[in-house]
Amino acid sequence: MTAIPTGRDGRPLVTTTEAAYSLGLTPKKFRDWARRRALTPASTRPNPSRGQALALWDLADITDAVRTPRPGTCQQV
Numbered sequence: 001m002t003a004i005p006t007g008r009d010g011r012p013l014v015t016t017t018e019a020a021y022s023l024g025l026t027p028k029k030f031r032d033w034a035r036r037r038a039l040t041p042a043s044t045r046p047n048p049s050r051g052q053a054l055a056l057w058d059l060a061d062i063t064d065a066v067r068t069p070r071p072g073t074c075q076q077v
Contacts, residue, residue, distance in 0.1 A: 007058030
């Protein structure tokens with residue numbers, strides 16, 4: 001039995017498609033969004049289609065990135 005990798009908060013790591021869905025984005029737009037915020041995948045797993053390994057993202061990292069204002073942007077008080 002394979003252990004499911006978990007993130008900092010104990011939730012399972014998610015694929016790029018699942019992470020994108022959680023923010024209402026396409027996988028391509030999610031990767032661009034993550035790159036702008038210097039987010040990197042927490043882990044990878046082999047691709048069943050024998051292509052590039054699938055990135056696994058930590059939902060806690062995504063939550064932090066959503067809640068932390070980026071420099072140079074307006075924030076409401």
